[in-house]
Amino acid sequence: MRKLSIITLIVAFLVSSLAIADEVNVFSARHYDSDIQLYEKFTAKTGIKVNVVSGKDKVLQKRITEEGADCVGDLYITADAGRLGALQAKGMLQAAGWSKKVKDTVPSNFRSAYWTGIAKRARIIYYSPERVSANELNGMTYESLADSKWKGRLVIRKSNNIYNQSLVASLVKNNGKKVTAAWAKAVVGNMARTPKGNDRAQILAVAAGEADIAVANTYYHALMLSGKKGKEQQAAAKKVMPFFPNQQDRGTHMNISGAGMLKYAPNKANAVKLVEFLLTKEAQSHIVNNTFEYPMITGVTPNDLVPGKNLGFKQDLKTKVKSYVDKQADALEIMTAAGWK
Numbered sequence: 001m002r003k004l005s006i007i008t009l010i011v012a013f014l015v016s017s018l019a020i021a022d023e024v025n026v027f028s029a030r031h032y033d034s035d036i037q038l039y040e041k042f043t044a045k046t047g048i049k050v051n052v053v054s055g056k057d058k059v060l061q062k063r064i065t066e067e068g069a070d071c072v073g074d075l076y077i078t079a080d081a082g083r084l085g086a087l088q089a090k091g092m093l094q095a096a097g098w099s100k101k102v103k104d105t106v107p108s109n110f111r112s113a114y115w116t117g118i119a120k121r122a123r124i125i126y127y128s129p130e131r132v133s134a135n136e137l138n139g140m141t142y143e144s145l146a147d148s149k150w151k152g153r154l155v156i157r158k159s160n161n162i163y164n165q166s167l168v169a170s171l172v173k174n175n176g177k178k179v180t181a182a183w184a185k186a187v188v189g190n191m192a193r194t195p196k197g198n199d200r201a202q203i204l205a206v207a208a209g210e211a212d213i214a215v216a217n218t219y220y221h222a223l224m225l226s227g228k229k230g231k232e233q234q235a236a237a238k239k240v241m242p243f244f245p246n247q248q249d250r251g252t253h254m255n256i257s258g259a260g261m262l263k264y265a266p267n268k269a270n271a272v273k274l275v276e277f278l279l280t281k282e283a284q285s286h287i288v289n290n291t292f293e294y295p296m297i298t299g300v301t302p303n304d305l306v307p308g309k310n311l312g313f314k315q316d317l318k319t320k321v322k323s324y325v326d327k328q329a330d331a332l333e334i335m336t337a338a339g340w341k
């Protein structure tokens with residue numbers, strides 16, 4: 001009898017520890033309800049519960065760093081390779097041990113040992129077809145944003161924005177620090193106004209005639225076109241056109257939304273499973289049709305509202321998104337020195 005109750009106890013312990021193990025803790029700086037729906041799908045399929053702590057990137061990174069070994073987070077999910085790299089630089093990520101599944105689906109330029117892309121975006125130019133001619137745009141590159149013909153015609157957000165830091169970091173990587181410093185000075189000289197607002201605000205400025213060209217990420221324009229941001233923004237979005245820079249050389253600047261494996265992840269295996277699920281066709285279709293990002297895997301069609309039908313433009317696949325992290329400090333230094341607010 002005594003033996004039996006000990007066995008019962010052991011079994012009960014094993015069952016309870018299994019129950020505890022069947023979860024994964026996600027710290028997410030992505031503010032999409034559609035992500036929560038995805039996690040629910042994952043739970044329905046696997047029985048693994050997804051606990052989500054959401055917040056702004058800086059707040060979450062601070063919390064993860066301060067909690068150290070006590071942090072219960074498994075995965076850190078955020079937008080921009082620069083942010084994932086920043087957390088890695090703080091020593092708060094570990095090698096994830098990505099499975100063959102992950103390695104086979106995500107091209108190596110969109111992942112590292114510590115994190116992987118789960119969706120893509122391009123940072124492109126939006127222009128007014130009324131005030132910018134096809135001839136002016138012909139062969140346009142990020143480099144030619146510095147051209148004096150754009151004087152007083154360009155809007156772009158502040159230098160503290162990670163998307164800009166990653167874009168400028170990619171220029172440092174490709175053209176060097178000195179050339180990029182001169183470029184940044186000229187770009188600041190071309191600005192139609194002191195940088196303010198988010199990416200959608202730049203598109204709105206072009207629509208309103210405050211500027212002729214804007215730099216913004218692809219999903220923002222689609223989001224505006226969708227009507228989810230109201231009729232006014234929808235109408236404004238229809239007044240601008242997308243242009244993909246650097247089609248004649250390395251291709252358009254790409255970035256990711258990604259997931260990083262946290263240093264002290266208590267449920268590492270489940271975290272890998274969740275990432276694998278996020279890279280399935282089912283999950284990727286859900287992502288692209290809700291956030292208007294580009295799919296990370298092949299065989300999934302981007303939403304119709306997003307520019308660059310079927311990713312039929314030349315992406316910069318040569319510049320690894322990892323390099324945005326390495327050149328981030330240089331980029332910020334360059335922008336600050338150029339007087340980029």
Ligand SMILES: [Fe+2]
Binds near residue numbers: 079217
């Ligand atoms: Fe964004």
